[in-house]
Amino acid sequence: MKTLSNIPMENKTRFIIIALVVVILAGISAIFLLRPATNSTADRPSYQTETISRGKVFSSVKAFGTVESEKDLLILCPERSIIKKEYKTPGNKVAKGDLILELDGESVQEDIARMAAQLEMRTNAVEKIRLNLESTQIDLKHNEEVKKNRIEKLKTMLADQENLLQAGTISENRVERTRQEIDLGEKDLQKLMDKNTLRIAQMEADVNGQLLQLETQKSNLAEKKALLSKLRIAAPVPGVILEVGGENGSRVESGRMLVRMADLSSFKLVGMIDSQYSFLIKTGNKVLVHTDGGDLNGQIGKIIPIMDERIQFDVHLKEKSDPKLIPNQNLALDIITSDQENVLRVKKQPGFENSTRQTLYVVQGNKAVKTEVVFGTVGSDWCEIVSGLNEGDIVLTNGPDPLTSPEVIDFE
Structure with missing residues (x-):
């Protein structure tokens, strides 16, 4: 039986190399097989966009102010x-x-007592004058009635005498004398009536004068009583x-x-800013006051240059008694230097304040095209668009640097 120790050295080396190659290939295959599938678009950069809209754009300079009473x-x-x-x-x-x-109030109370006594005396005097006027009017009226009755009797007598004259039983002189008595009586009555009218008018004027003085005394007494409460x-x-x-x-x-x-029912702010911004600080400038509870609107009033190269100015608020205002509180201010309403605008991005001409990428379907845009007012949050974009256009806000990137970015 052959063992590894019985295999010649040359064959043994070849066997080890082949085994290592197999292991390496198996590892590489496992890596590719076990790697999760990924979307082909994952490597694409993720872009953020902004839609061009209309609204308010303002530029401002920062300052601070202290809440103070508006007036003493x-x-x-x-x-x-x-x-x-x-x-x-x-x-x-x-x-x-x-x-x-x-x-x-002791002296005032003494005056009130004295004036009340005088008023009572005046009231009694006026009442006496009024009663005297009524009595005089009755007497004068009676005298007029007496004369009128005598004239009526003379007229009746004249009628009888004229009948007798026709009958021839009385002389013409007697009838003429009666006519003269009637004429004199009527003239005397008219004179009496004129004198009575004048006398009554004088007495009524006296009464009205007394009543006027009475009303004056009443008014003075009322003022004195009101003074006591003051x-x-x-x-x-x-x-x-x-x-x-x-x-x-x-x-x-x-x-x-x-x-x-x-007066803590009405406030203003006393603002402060470096004198280098003095050319921007004008009476009438709008001011935005930032409080913890929200912003308040104001307007610059008096401007006072002070020491330490600073400018002091008053800010008069629209809402002078707003509960968010606390005496001696320091608040941040935005002094509006330019204010545009209902203009095309885009969110301010880093670098926009460096130039009013910017190059942006505008989205057109599946691509973004490099476009030159001209700004007007460059505010702290928004920039006014003068030309280059229209309402509803979509621009890239985190795209590549337009100065070093292609004219068109293809999203596909």
Whole structure:
């Protein structure tokens, strides 16, 4: 029986080589047989696309701003008085209606009592004048009626005398004398009526004058009573007390500043930016204010150059009392330098800000064609398309570099 040890050395070497070749071929075959089948398109690059649309494009410069009260309120002293009690001091926050201080109202109460007494006296005087007017009107009316009755009697007498004159039992002179008495009586009656009318008009004017003074006194008394309530100085709006014009016991004159407070019902922002951007900061520029709860719209107001090569400016908000605003809060701002509405636009990609002329790949069926595009406004998120693309076009956003790639990319 032959064994491996009995085989000659030359044959033994040949046998080992053949065995190794068989093992290698079997391994290669196994690799190809066991490799999972793959789609023929797997090696193709995966492209991302963007559809050209219409919308808003704006460019801006970044800044920051601090939320502050838009205005300070001054509360003036309504009447010469003494500060009776101070409830709030500078630095205190107040809600609308909170009592800040109280003025002494003793002198005002004395004035109210005196004016009330004068008003009562005036009311009584007016009532007396009115009663006197009514009495006088009755007397004057009676006098007129007496004269009218006498004239009527004379007219009746004249009619009788004219009948007697025709009968020849009375003289013409007697009849003429009666006619003259009637004429004089009518003239006297008219004169009396004119005088009575004038006298009544004068008395009515006196009554109206007294009534006017009475109404003036009533109005003054009402104002004095209203003033008494104004001596309790309350916050007209929510805010922070900045200054109080006196201490307990100090005298204050009418019209003098009692309280100065920051109005926390209305806010603005005080913005700050490097002076190198001063040519972009114009009064009236739109501003986008970024808060945690969303963006707010505003507009640049007063601009003030300050030290340290910076520019300070006010931002007046459309929503001045928005609850997202917190006093002394620092917020990021976008100062709009160019604003375009309803224009063709594409999402901004790296490098778009370097030039307004870009080369993009536009998808046309199963291929993408290199196309030159001209931009207008290049914003922070979008770029305005002036020419080269139409609404609905699809462009590659992660394609190869157009400068070093072919004119056409075939997807098949």
